[in-house]
Amino acid sequence: MAACASAPARFGADAEGGTALLEAPSAHPVPFGERTGPLWDALREVMDPEIPISLVDLGLIYDVRQEGTSVEVDLTFTATACPCMAFIHFDIQDRLQQVPGVDEVTVNEVWTPAWTKARITPEGRATLRTFGVSM
Amino acid sequence: MTDTLATAAAYEKADQLPDDVRAPLRELILALADSKRVLGLRYSDRMLGSPTLEAGIAASSMAQDEWGHARLTYALLGDFGDDPKALEHERDAAEYRSMNALDAELDGWHGMTAAGLLLDMALTAQYAALAESRYTPLRNRVQKLLDEEKFHFQYAASWARRIAQVPELRAGLAAALERALPQALQWLGRDEAPGARRMVDEGVVRDLPSDRRARFLARVAPVLEEIGLADPLGVSRDAGEWTYTGRLDWAGWDDATRRAGGSLDEVTAARARGDKNRALLMD
Numbered sequence: 001m002a003a004c005a006s007a008p009a010r011f012g013a014d015a016e017g018g019t020a021l022l023e024a025p026s027a028h029p030v031p032f033g034e035r036t037g038p039l040w041d042a043l044r045e046v047m048d049p050e051i052p053i054s055l056v057d058l059g060l061i062y063d064v065r066q067e068g069t070s071v072e073v074d075l076t077f078t079a080t081a082c083p084c085m086a087f088i089h090f091d092i093q094d095r096l097q098q099v100p101g102v103d104e105v106t107v108n109e110v111w112t113p114a115w116t117k118a119r120i121t122p123e124g125r126a127t128l129r130t131f132g133v134s135m
Numbered sequence: 136m137t138d139t140l141a142t143a144a145a146y147e148k149a150d151q152l153p154d155d156v157r158a159p160l161r162e163l164i165l166a167l168a169d170s171k172r173v174l175g176l177r178y179s180d181r182m183l184g185s186p187t188l189e190a191g192i193a194a195s196s197m198a199q200d201e202w203g204h205a206r207l208t209y210a211l212l213g214d215f216g217d218d219p220k221a222l223e224h225e226r227d228a229a230e231y232r233s234m235n236a237l238d239a240e241l242d243g244w245h246g247m248t249a250a251g252l253l254l255d256m257a258l259t260a261q262y263a264a265l266a267e268s269r270y271t272p273l274r275n276r277v278q279k280l281l282d283e284e285k286f287h288f289q290y291a292a293s294w295a296r297r298i299a300q301v302p303e304l305r306a307g308l309a310a311a312l313e314r315a316l317p318q319a320l321q322w323l324g325r326d327e328a329p330g331a332r333r334m335v336d337e338g339v340v341r342d343l344p345s346d347r348r349a350r351f352l353a354r355v356a357p358v359l360e361e362i363g364l365a366d367p368l369g370v371s372r373d374a375g376e377w378t379y380t381g382r383l384d385w386a387g388w389d390d391a392t393r394r395a396g397g398s399l400d401e402v403t404a405a406r407a408r409g410d411k412n413r414a415l416l417m418d
Binding site: 079080081082083112114 | 199202204207279
């Protein structure tokens with residue numbers, strides 16, 4: 001019922017009246033086509049600790065902004081109790097600080113709008129299918 | 136929420152809240168966080184000795200969810216001038232404001248089912264009353280949490296239906312529900328509690344505790360009726376509204392702590408604080 005990339009297993013549940021997890025995502029995250037540049041490329045190399053799919057393809061990165069040498073990342077999780085939250089924070093900071101010109105990285109946890117499976121990129125869906133995760 | 140409130144500016148920070156709203160809201164958030172933390176522990180106790188292996192795994196997942204909810208809720212208190220880390224890891228048992236009903240371990244799978252159906256859903260009813268709060272940091276966390284709680288409700292309701300069909304188990308389930316129901320209803324508080332009406336007036340909380348009780352009953356009573364236990368538990372429907380005909384005893388009730396005396400035991404508090412894992416704590 002919880003935990004990072006394993007969470008898609010719960011989407012098939014027949015919740016009474018539906019659940020927001022099944023609804024179309026709202027607007028806050030940067031659209032797929034606008035996730036370009038060295039910061040997004042670096043984040044594509046940060047994998048979910050449970051299934052080797054990038055945080056970007058899983059749709060957990062809502063936005064990344066740079067001002068001078070400081071970078072701010074808006075990050076969500078598939079569930080409130082992902083056991084790997086601290087590792088994901090560290091991995092993001094570690095990778096972004098390897099990007100030339102980046103010194104400081106701030107990670108904001110965002111819960112609204114909530115993550116839904118519709119935030120997974122087409123590449124991410126293909127990856128999940130190779131691991132036998134039904135979408 | 137009134138039209139006026141719907142267009143009123145949001146409270147982005149706790150220090151923007153009126154004093155007579157900020158204090159009771161902090162009390163409420165702490166009671167929610169502590170209850171979530173201890174509920175997670177009680178669920179985790181049922182990981183072993185569950186009816187099936189899958190049920191034990193589900194208890195583990197639900198425990199994990201509750202701790203996630205507790206973490207998000209404790210973190211809010213930083214905005215109120217508290218140190219969330221100290222609240223989570225440095226308090227004595229007597230300082231916990233978790234539900235009275237969670238002071239003792241759950242009584243087997245009957246207790247697990249009653250906790251999922253009634254205690255967890257009382258907490259959910261309270262969170263639901265915060266889903267449109269004008270206090271933005273709180274509102275931004277609640278919907279995700281409510282989404283996850285839908286699974287807990289479905290799961291507990293399914294077990295209640297299954298157990299109720301087994302003659303030799305039915306009485307145990309009925310007893311566990313009978314113990315939990317008044318405690319769940321009472322935890323939702325009193326309309327006369329300091330700040331209860333002010334929080335509604337300011338659009339921080341959707342409605343009064345009595346309305347919340349009605350919403351809680353509207354959700355759980357159909358399940359109780361379906362398994363034939365609504366009437367024995369004092370839950371009846373009158374003109375479409377579910378009511379509890381039993382008496383809630385408010386003697387000794389503390390509106391701030393939402394408890395009627397007693398306290399969590401030190402062993403459970405040590406687990407809630409993570410004493411044995413202190414070296415592994417991370418920011």
